[in-house]
Every structure is written in structure tokens, then in C-alpha cells.
Amino acid sequence: MSGRRLPQLASIPVTELRGIGPKHAAALAEAFDIHTVADLLMHYPRRYVDRSNEQRIADLAIGADAMVVATVKRIASRRTRGRPPRTLVTADVTDGSGYLKVTFFNQGWRERQLPEGTECVLFGKVDDFRGRPQMTNPVVDLIGDRTGRIIAMYPQSEKERLTTWDIARWMDEVLERAGTFAEPVPPAVLRRWNLIDRTTAYHDIHRPETMADVQRARSRLVFDELLRMQLALVGHKRRLATEAVGIAHDTSRSDGTLLARFAGSLPFTLTRAQQRVIREIDADLSSPAPMHRLLQGDVGAGKTLVAVHALLAAVQGGYQGALMAPTEVLAEQHLAGVSQLVSHITINDPDSLFGSRPVMVAVLTNRVGVAARREILSGLADGSIDLIVGTHALIQDAVTFAALGVVVIDEQHRFGVEQRAALRDASGGTGVTPDVLVMTATPIPRTAAMTVYGDLDVSVLDELPPGRSPIVTRWARPGTLDEVDAWARVRAEVAAGRQGYVVCPLITESDKLEAASAEATFDRLVADGGELEGLRVGLLHGRLKGPERDAVMDAFRSGRLDVIVATTVIEVGVDVPNATVMVILDADRFGIAQLHQLRGRVGRGAASSSCHLVADATTPDSEARLQALVSSTDGFALAEIDLDLRGEGTLMGTRQTGRNDLRLASLRRDRDWVLRARDVAERLLDADPSLANDPVLAEEVHAMLGVDATESLFKS
Numbered sequence: 001m002s003g004r005r006l007p008q009l010a011s012i013p014v015t016e017l018r019g020i021g022p023k024h025a026a027a028l029a030e031a032f033d034i035h036t037v038a039d040l041l042m043h044y045p046r047r048y049v050d051r052s053n054e055q056r057i058a059d060l061a062i063g064a065d066a067m068v069v070a071t072v073k074r075i076a077s078r079r080t081r082g083r084p085p086r087t088l089v090t091a092d093v094t095d096g097s098g099y100l101k102v103t104f105f106n107q108g109w110r111e112r113q114l115p116e117g118t119e120c121v122l123f124g125k126v127d128d129f130r131g132r133p134q135m136t137n138p139v140v141d142l143i144g145d146r147t148g149r150i151i152a153m154y155p156q157s158e159k160e161r162l163t164t165w166d167i168a169r170w171m172d173e174v175l176e177r178a179g180t181f182a183e184p185v186p187p188a189v190l191r192r193w194n195l196i197d198r199t200t201a202y203h204d205i206h207r208p209e210t211m212a213d214v215q216r217a218r219s220r221l222v223f224d225e226l227l228r229m230q231l232a233l234v235g236h237k238r239r240l241a242t243e244a245v246g247i248a249h250d251t252s253r254s255d256g257t258l259l260a261r262f263a264g265s266l267p268f269t270l271t272r273a274q275q276r277v278i279r280e281i282d283a284d285l286s287s288p289a290p291m292h293r294l295l296q297g298d299v300g301a302g303k304t305l306v307a308v309h310a311l312l313a314a315v316q317g318g319y320q321g322a323l324m325a326p327t328e329v330l331a332e333q334h335l336a337g338v339s340q341l342v343s344h345i346t347i348n349d350p351d352s353l354f355g356s357r358p359v360m361v362a363v364l365t366n367r368v369g370v371a372a373r374r375e376i377l378s379g380l381a382d383g384s385i386d387l388i389v390g391t392h393a394l395i396q397d398a399v400t401f402a403a404l405g406v407v408v409i410d411e412q413h414r415f416g417v418e419q420r421a422a423l424r425d426a427s428g429g430t431g432v433t434p435d436v437l438v439m440t441a442t443p444i445p446r447t448a449a450m451t452v453y454g455d456l457d458v459s460v461l462d463e464l465p466p467g468r469s470p471i472v473t474r475w476a477r478p479g480t481l482d483e484v485d486a487w488a489r490v491r492a493e494v495a496a497g498r499q500g501y502v503v504c505p506l507i508t509e510s511d512k513l514e515a516a517s518a519e520a521t522f523d524r525l526v527a528d529g530g531e532l533e534g535l536r537v538g539l540l541h542g543r544l545k546g547p548e549r550d551a552v553m554d555a556f557r558s559g560r561l562d563v564i565v566a567t568t569v570i571e572v573g574v575d576v577p578n579a580t581v582m583v584i585l586d587a588d589r590f591g592i593a594q595l596h597q598l599r600g601r602v603g604r605g606a607a608s609s610s611c612h613l614v615a616d617a618t619t620p621d622s623e624a625r626l627q628a629l630v631s632s633t634d635g636f637a638l639a640e641i642d643l644d645l646r647g648e649g650t651l652m653g654t655r656q657t658g659r660n661d662l663r664l665a666s667l668r669r670d671r672d673w674v675l676r677a678r679d680v681a682e683r684l685l686d687a688d689p690s691l692a693n694d695p696v697l698a699e700e701v702h703a704m705l706g707v708d709a710t711e712s713l714f715k716s
């Protein structure tokens with residue numbers, strides 16, 4: 001096998017290149033996290049200037065989009081009078097055929113960017129300024145002295161003084177010195193999907209002759225990224241299924257079994273979706289291979305019950321169950337939910353006085369005191385605790401289980417693959433892998449799930465329990481009658497004996513600032529003349545101690561408070577069916593998924609509910625987000641919109657396997673390529689489970705995705 005391999009380039013620091021000394025290397029690292037020649041090679045152009053589309057200024061048509069290449073003749077800036085005053089930069093540019101007037105609003109830096117004599121590319125809509133052509137706020141590219149029909153424009157950094165032509169120059173050297181690349185993908189796969197070879201792909205993404213070259217190069221490189229990721233995920237999944245020794249749980253539900261009693265104790269009948277998902281889970285649980293399943297379900301779909309069923313299946317066979325939450329607040333809320341669901345059932349126990357005993361449930365977080373903690377640890381070790389709810393404190397070294405059988409992880413996108421692995425290791429030296437169910441309340445699109453949770457099987461709770469009224473969502477701009485209506489609605493609901501929530505502006509920098517802001521909001525709302533004056537209002541934020549928070553929640557649940565003013569601590573798990581109205585302040589600061597979660601705190605009973613988003617739309621994106629919430633209450637539909645609006649950045653955010661390797665691929669744009677890569681990965685691993693016959697590919701998956709992601713794939 002000859003040719004350059006990516007892992008080789010990943011071991012060469014950029015300082016090996018002629019043009020790059022320590023200063024540029026530091027700038028590249030700071031601005032783009034580029035350290036090696038491979039990193040630089042994968043610093044792909046942000047866009048391309050196609051000079052074959054270039055037009056002469058003399059030929060510009062008013063009203064059309066156009067691209068011109070011209071030289072700045074004159075540029076000046078001034079402040080406008082209006083309120084607020086704005087900076088207005090105007091320039092005259094020419095290409096020899098005529099003059100074009102260019103106007104920039106609020107972009108004072110353009111004067112520095114475009115000194116007289118600069119050659120630049122301008123894209124924009126042509127309008128008429130007193131009989132002359134003009135562009136307002138065009139896209140501007142500086143091409144320097146670069147020639148060629150298509151010019152790659154790289155992400156640059158003004159702060160680190162890295163220009164697109166610096167990067168282009170270094171890229172030329174990278175491409176030249178890299179030479180021919182080894183081909184990791186079998187030729188049959190390339191033919192099947194009509195993919196070009198890798199050497200051409202790297203060349204053409206950086207130095208295309210035509211835009212069609214760019215498309216072909218992009219497809220090939222996107223495929224490579226997704227294939228690496230799918231190989232790691234599918235490989236991981238298979239390795240676990242074949243190698244790990246799991247537990248064949250007893251999921252029978254004949255009379256008198258724990259699961260039968262649990263089903264009989266519920267005050268309602270299961271939805272069809274719950275029944276289906278429980279069947280899927282039971283099949284996994286009763287098989288000797290360990291379960292690795294993702295449970296997706298919209299807010300309020302009834303995931304808790306499904307989770308408790310799975311945990312009790314462990315208990316029924318003499319094992320223990322663990323439920324892990326991403327935060328202490330959520331762990332405590334889950335404790336309440338789980339305890340309530342199992343409070344009516346008992347476990348057969350010939351040793352106890354009455355022949356049966358309650359299900360023992362405990363909580364373990366970092367808030368548990370030393371003495372209590374010691375007691376819980378011994379209960380877990382000797383098996384006297386059946387179900388444990390906790391945070392990552394559960395997977396610390398000191399925790400040993402007598403026989404951990406089922407683990408439910410309430411993920412909220414906050415746990416990674418590594419934590420799951422650690423939990424498996426905590427299973428008490430028994431050598432068996434517990435069954436794992438990952439729950440997420442944020443539905444994600446199928447191809448995204450395949451990437452983010454690609455090592456799991458997926459179950460979907462796509463049906464809400466009956467008797468819920470849809471939530472009416474309104475967008476109220478601050479200071480308008482709509483906002484007045486929103487508060488009036490809160491007071492009307494309270495007058496009718498209902499309750500409500502006010503969600504405070506999101507402040508991400510610090511818990512402390514957020515708490516302070518929540519306090520200020522609370523004070524303002526309850527003050528004389530405030531919107532909630534005279535109502536019984538509680539305050540809830542992350543800085544409150546456990547008992548204080550419990551007191552507020554208890555008061556709200558029992559109806560002694562009308563309204564809770566809260567930060568996002570109420571996002572998940574709070575379940576008060578009598579709450580029918582929510583006001584979210586500065587709603588434009590939240591993402592779609594988070595707004596949907598928050599909104600899910602109302603509409604949990606039979607009475608109709610409303611949610612009021614108080615916000616100015618500060619950007620087109622925030623306008624689109626708010627509109628999406630107003631027009632849909634379907635979490636999956638919202639997830640698709642979210643993916644379209646934001647790309648996958650946040651989806652991939654804190655999780656994952658190979659997040660650093662997706663540079664070009666977009667889970668949104670490249671949905672089809674995700675499916676193809678999945679298919680190819682499955683076929684390759686069917687034929688050759690450890691990729692022994694494709695060493696270049698195997699090496700590359702390993703090098704690009706990191707050891708964690710692939711250790712189980714290439715362990716042997």
C-alpha cells in the first residue's frame with residue numbers, strides 16, 4: 001500500500017512547513033485549533049469565488065445579484081444623524097468599464113479593510129443610486145494576488161492576523177508535499193457511490209478548476225468523515241453485542257411477579273407506544289446479550305414509567321437498577337418520580353415478617369452527607385438497596401454494586417460514551433455488563449441519531465398519554481399589548497385556581513449571575529405595580545440548597561404557591577398538572593429544544609394551557625426559532641427545524657465519538673451520505689469484523705477518532 005496516510009500527516013507539526021514559524025503556528029492553534037499538517041489539510045475553504053461568473057460593471061443589471069472584481073478608488077466613512085447614530089462607509093470602485101458605488105451600514109472597519117488601491121471581489125444585489133449602480137452591504141472578499149478561475153476563500157482570523165491568502169499559500173505547500181494519498185476505501189465502494197479518489201478530492205477541494213470539481217471533492221471527503229464515524233460506532237455496537245457477557249433478565253409478567261404488580265398498580269393504561277417500547281426493551285433484557293438502547297420520547301410521553309419498568313425487571317430477578325441523571329436537581333426529581341411509582345408495590349421476601357417488603361430506593365449525589373453516603377454505599381454493596389438514583393457520583397470508584405442489572409441514563413445530551421463505559425465497569429466485579437437504556441427527552445432526527453447515538457438501538461415513544469390538551473403558544477414582543485395579555489392570562493389562570501411558571505432570562509456564564517438575575521426578576525414582578533403583585537409567588541434557582549428548593553416545590557405542588565419564578569432548573573422533570581400557563585422571558589436566548597422542554601412543564605393535565613414567549617427577535621434565526629415554537633408542539637418536527645437552523649454543532653456538542661472529525665459533513669445537508677456510510681460500514685464489518693483486510697482504513701479510524709471511540713473496535 002503506497003501513498004500518504006492521514007495519520008502520518010497528523011504526526012507532523014505545522015512548523016515543518018516552510019512558511020510557518022512559531023508565531024504563525026501559535027496563531028493557527030489559537031484561531032483554529034490547527035496543530036498538524038493534517039489539521040491544516042482539513043481546514044477547508046468556507047466558500048469559493050468563481051471568476052467565471054464575474055461581470056463587467058458597465059453591464060450590471062439593476063435588481064439582479066452580481067459579482068464584480070474591482071479596485072477601490074475612494075473610500076470614506078461618516079456618522080449618520082438618526083437615532084441611534086450609525087456609521088456609514090461609502091466607496092467608489094472600478095474595473096475599468098465603469099464605476100460602482102458601494103455602501104456599508106454599521107461596518108466601520110471596512111474603511112481599514114479596503115484602503116484605496118485594494119482589489120476586491122464584491123457579491124451583492126445591484127440597485128440604483130441616482131442613475132448609477134450601487135451595492136449595499138455586499139459580501140466582500142480580498143483575493144490578493146491569487147489567480148485562477150476559482151479562488152478558495154478560507155476561514156481567516158482577524159484577531160490572529162491570519163488571512164485567507166496566508167492559508168492558501170501554506171495549503172499549496174501541504175498539497176505539494178503530501179503528494180499522492182493512500183486509498184483507504186475499497187474500489188468497489190468508490191464505484192458504487194461514484195466517488196472520486198482521495199488524492200483528487202484533497203486537491204480539488206482546495207484548488208478546483210470548476211465548481212463541479214468542488215462538489216465531487218466534497219462528496220468524497222464527506223463520505224470519508226462519515227464512514228470513519230460509522231465504522232467506529234457500528235464496530236463498537238457489534239463488539240459489545242458479541243463479546244460482552246450480559247444478563248438474561250426475568251421479564252415474565254405472570255400473576256404475582258413484580259412486573260405484573262407494577263403494571264397493576266398504575267392508575268392508567270399504557271399508551272400503545274409505551275406498550276411497544278416495553279416489548280422492545282423486554283426482548284433486549286431477556287436476551288443474554290447486554291442491551292444498549294436509546295429511548296427517545298417527547299416531553300410528557302411517559303418515559304419515566306418505561307424506565308421504572310426496566311429497572312424493576314432487574315429487581316424481579318434479584319439484581320439492582322440504577323438511574324443516572326445529568327444534574328443533582330434532576331436526580332432528586334427522578335427520585336421523587338421513581339419513589340412514587342414504586343410506592344404501591346412490594347417484593348416477595350420470605351425472610352420478612354409479612355412475606356414481602358417495599359422496593360428500596362435511594363439517592364446518591366454529591367449533596368448526600370458523609371454518614372448517609374456510607375450507609376448507601378454499603379446498601380449497594382450488600383444488595384439491600386434495589387434501585388439507586390444519582391448523578392455521576394454513581395460511577396465513582398468507591399461505588400460497588402452487589403449485582404447491578406439495569407442502568408437507565410437520563411441523558412439530556414450530557415453524558416458521553418466514556419461515562420457509559422465507566423458505569424458498566426462499576427458492575428461489581430461480576431464481569432457481566434448491565435443492560436443500558438439511554439433516555440433522551442430531546443427528540444433528534446433519525447440520521448442525526450444514527451450519528452450521535454449510532455452505537456445504540458433506538459426506541460421511540462411517539463404518542464402522548466390521552467387527555468392532554470394542546471398548548472397554545474404565543475409570541476409576545478416586550479412592551480406590546482401581547483405582553484400585557486400574557487400577564488393577564490397568568491392572573492386569570494390563577495384566579496381560576498390554576499398555577500403558572502415564569503422562566504427567567506438565560507444567563508449561561510454563571511450560576512451565580514443567573515440566580516441574581518432570577519432574584520431581580522422575582523423582585524420586579526412581585527413589587528407594587530409589578531405584573532404578579534398580590535399573587536403567592538415562589539422563587540427557584542440553582543443556587544438554592546436542596547431543602548429550600550424542596551420547600552418551594554412542595555408549596556407549589558400542594559397549591560400554596562400560585563406562580564413559580566424560576567431559572568431553567570424547572571426544565572425537566574417538574575410535573576404539576578395544575579400548572580397551565582408559562583411565561584418565558586427573553587425567550588430568544590433559548591434554543592428550540594430547550595424552549596420545547598420548558599413548555600412541556602405545562603399542558604400536563606386536561607385543562608388547556610398556554611405558553612407565552614416574551615422576546616424581541618434579535619436575529620433572523622431567533623425569529624425562526626420563536627415562529628417554530630408557535631407553529632408546532634411536535635418535538636420531532638421541531639428537532640428537524642432546529643437541525644436546519646443550527647446545524648449539528650450543538651447536537652454533537654458535548655457528546656461523541658469523532659466530533660472532531662466532522663469538518664465538512666453536515667448532518668443536515670448530508671443526510672443521504674449518513675445513510676450510505678452506515679450501510680457501507682455495516683457491510684465492511686460484516687465481511688471483516690476487525691477490518692484486518694483494510695489496514696489503512698482501520699489505522700485512520702483509530703487515529704482520527706481517538707482511542708476511546710475505537711478501543712473496542714480494534715481491541716483484538
Ligand code: ADP
Pocket residue numbers: 268269270271274297298299300301302303304305441465466573575604
Ligand atoms: P416524560 O419523562 O417522558 O417527559 P413522564 O414520564 O414524566 O414524561 O410522564 C408525564 C406524565 O404523564 C406523568 O404525570 C405520568 O404519570 C403521566 N403518564 C405517563 N404514562 C401515562 C399513561 N399511559 N396514561 C396517562 N398518564 C400517563
Ligand code: MG
Pocket residue numbers: 303304573
Ligand atoms: Mg420524566
